[in-house]
Amino acid sequence: xxxxxxxxxxxxxxxxxxxxxxxxxxxxxxxxxxxxxxxxxxxxxxxxxxxxxxxxxxxxxxxxxxxxxxxxxxxxxxxxxxxxxxxxxxxxxxxxxxxxxxxxxxxxxxxxxxxxxxxxxxxxxxxxxxxxxxxxxxxxxxxxxxxxxxxxxxxxxxxxx
Numbered sequence: 001x002x003x004x005x006x007x008x009x010x011x012x013x014x015x016x017x018x019x020x021x022x023x024x025x026x027x028x029x030x031x032x033x034x035x036x037x038x039x040x041x042x043x044x045x046x047x048x049x050x051x052x053x054x055x056x057x058x059x060x061x062x063x064x065x066x067x068x069x070x071x072x073x074x075x076x077x078x079x080x081x082x083x084x085x086x087x088x089x090x091x092x093x094x095x096x097x098x099x100x101x102x103x104x105x106x107x108x109x110x111x112x113x114x115x116x117x118x119x120x121x122x123x124x125x126x127x128x129x130x131x132x133x134x135x136x137x138x139x140x141x142x143x144x145x146x147x148x149x150x151x152x153x154x155x156x157x158x159x160x161x
Contacts, residue, residue: 030060030096037129037145046120046153047161050106054129054145056092057099065093070104071128072111075148078155079115084134108161111151118158122151 036055044050058064068091071084087110094100111125112118128134130144 028060028064028066030058030062030064032064032066032094032131033057033059034130034143034145036101037127037147039127039147039149041149043150043152046122046151046156047108048151049108050127050149052088052104052106052127052129053101054104055099055101056094058094058096061096063093063095065091066131067091068102069128069130069132070106071134072106073126073128073134074111074113074121075124075126077113077123078121079113081113084128085110109158112158119155120151120158120161121155122153124148124150 034054034056036053038053040051040053041048052070054068056066056068058066067089069086070088072087073084074081087106088104090102090104092100092102106127108120109118112120126146126148128144128146132144134144134146
C-alpha cells in the first residue's frame with residue numbers, strides 16, 4: 001500500500017456523508033440539556049492549551065448517564081483535516097432534575113495537523129460540546145453547543161512548543 005490518505009476511507013473524511021451509527025449513538029431513559037459553554041481564553045497563543053466548561057442538566061424524571069463529547073473543527077487548515085475531531089469525552093451520571101458543571105482541557109497537541117511532521121497552525125477553530133457529533137440526526141433530541149476561538153502566532157512544529 002502506497003497511498004495512506006484517509007480520504008474516503010473513514011467517516012471522518014467522507015465530506016457531507018454521515019455514518020450510519022456515529023460515535024455516541026444510542027438512546028436514554030431521560031433527557032439532557034447543555035448550556036453555558038465557556039472557553040478560556042478565546043484568543044490563545046499557538047502553543048497554549050484551552051480550558052472548556054459546560055453545564056449539563058438532566059431535564060427528565062429519571063436519573064441518567066450522558067456521554068459528553070467535545071469536537072474540534074479547523075476552519076482553515078493548510079492540509080486536509082477531518083470535518084471534526086473528537087478531543088474529549090466523559091461519561092457523567094446526573095440525577096433527575098439536577099445539573100453538573102464539567103471542565104475539560106484541550107491541549108495544543110490536539111490541534112496539531114500532519115504535513116510531513118506534526119505542527120500547530122494559527123487560525124480560527126470551532127469547538128462543539130454535546131451528547132453527539134455535530135449535525136448528527138437522531139430520533140431523540142440532543143443539542144450540540146458550539147463556539148469559536150482563535151489561535152494566534154506563527155505555525156511551528158509541535159516539538160517546538
